[in-house]
Amino acid sequence: MSNKNLTFPAENELAWQNDRNHAIHPYTNYQSFKKDGSIVYHEGDRHFVYDTDGNKYLDGIAGLWCVNIGHGNKELATHIGEQAKKLAYYNTFDDATSPSSANLAAKLAAISPGDLNHVFFGTGGSMANDSAIKIVHYYFNMLGKPNKKKILSRNLGYHGSTYLAHALTGISTTQIGFDLPKDLITYLSTPYTYRKPEEMNDSEFCDHLIEEMEAKIEKIGADNIACFIAEPIMGAGGVMVPPDNYLKRAYDVCKKNDILVISDEVVTAFGRLGHLVSSKDKFDVQPDILVLAKGLSSGYVPLGATVISEKIYDVISKPKPENPYFSHGFTYSGHSLACATGLKNIEILERENFCTHVQSLGPYFKEQLQTLADLPIVGDTRGSHFMLAIEYVKHKNTKEPFADSINIGKRVYYHAKKRGLIVRPIGAINVLSPPLTYDKNAIDNTIAILRESILETIEDLHKEKLL
Structure with a gap:
C-alpha cells in the first residue's frame, strides 16, 4: 500500500514527509522506502490499529510481538x-x-x-x-x-x-x-x-x-x-x-x-x-x-x-x-x-486472566490456521497458541521453496493488508502473533482474510508464470 496519494490532514502529511526525509527505520528496505515512505499509524484499540487514511486493520502481530494486553488500554x-x-x-x-x-x-x-x-x-x-x-x-x-x-x-x-x-x-x-x-x-x-x-x-x-x-x-x-x-x-x-x-x-x-x-x-x-x-x-x-x-x-x-x-x-x-x-x-x-x-x-x-484466555483459545487458533493447508502453496502451518506461522512452498510434495526474488511472504502480506489484516512477512513465511485480546471472531476473520489473500497471490503467480 502506498501513501503517495495522501488524503489525511496536513499535519499527518507533514509527519509522512518528515519520516521519509529524516527517520531511519529498523530493517528499512531502501528499494521501496525512498519512493513509498511509510504507512502512518496513529491510533489503536485492543487488537485493531488505524492509519491516517482512516483504514482499520486487525493487528495480527501485536505491533511486533509486543502489545499483549492490547492497544489503547485506558x-x-x-x-x-x-x-x-x-x-x-x-x-x-x-x-x-x-x-x-x-x-x-x-x-x-x-x-x-x-x-x-x-x-x-x-x-x-x-x-x-x-x-x-x-x-x-x-x-x-x-x-x-x-x-x-x-x-x-x-x-x-x-x-x-x-x-x-x-x-x-x-x-x-x-x-x-x-x-x-x-x-x-x-x-x-x-x-x-x-x-x-x-x-x-x-x-x-x-x-x-x-x-x-x-x-x-x-x-x-x-x-x-x-x-x-x-x-x-x-x-x-x-x-x-x-x-x-x-x-x-x-x-x-x-x-x-x-x-x-x-x-x-x-x-x-x-x-x-x-x-x-x-x-x-x-x-x-x-x-x-x-x-x-x-x-x-x-x-x-x-x-x-x-x-x-x-x-x-x-x-x-x-x-x-x-x-x-x-x-x-x-x-x-x-x-x-x-x-x-x-x-x-x-x-x-x-x-484479566490473559494466560487462561490464551490457553483456551490457542488450540482453536492453531486448528483454524491448519485449515489453510489445503491451499497448494501452503507447505507448513506451525506454532503454539498466539505464536503461529505459515510457510509457503512452490511444490508441496517436494517442499521446493520459492525463489527469494518472488517475495512470496510479502505478496501475501500486501493482499492481506488491503483486506484489513496485518501479518508479518519473513521470506517465505507469514507470522501471526496478535494481541492477547484476540477473540474467536478475530481469529475467524484472520483465517478468512488469509485464505482470500493466499488465493489472490496464487492467481498473481499464475499470471506472472511463476507457478
Missing part, C-alpha cells in the same frame, strides 16, 4: 500518566532506587522459575541479551575461569540488533555488511522440524540435534564455552517449534559441561504461549538467566530485564579488592516510569 495509560506526574525518572546507580523499580524486580523474581531472584533492567531485548552475556563473562572471570568465553547460539535464532546481540543472532542475511564479533559465537543447527532430513522422524531429528551439540562442545572444549542461548520457540527466525524434549536435553548437556543456559523469552513470556514465563512450565527447563522484554510492558514503554540465578548473583555481588563496583549499567536502568508500567501491565495480565 487503565495502563492512566497509570503511566499518574506515574509521570509523580516521578518519571531518577537514576538507579549504586545507592538510588524507586518503588516501581524495586517492586517490579520483586515481582519478576516471584514469577520466574527456581532461584531466578535478581533483576537487571534495561530498555529492550537487545540490551537485556547484551547484559546477559556481559554478566556471564564477568561471572566466569570472577570464578577464575577466564577462558570460558565462547557462546553457543543457533542458526535462525534472533537475539537483537545491538552489536553483541546481533552477533548472537543466527540469521546470516541480517549480518551482511556489518563487522560483528562472530568469533565468539558457534551456531548450532536450527530445530527446523518441517525441513528435517526426510529419513528422520521427529525423535531421530532431536537425537541428531543433541549429538551435534555434544560434538561442537567436544571440538571447542567445554572449558572454553560460557553459555548456550536459545528462544524456547524461535520468533523472527520463522516460529520454529523444537522437537519434543529437545530443549530439556540441550539443557542437560549444558549442565553436564558447566555451560550456563540463557532462555531468551523476549517473545514467549507474558502470555503469548499461555504462561507468564514458559521455560519451566512449558519446556521443563530451569535457565540460569532469563531474558524478558516486549510483553513485559506490552510495548507501552521500552523495557527489558535480565533475571539471574542466586548462583550467579552470589559470585558477581562479591566486591573485588581492586574495584568494589559492578561496573555495568545504563542511564535508564530501572527507569521509574517504565518499571511502573511493567508492574501495572503484569497486574492487568493476571487480573
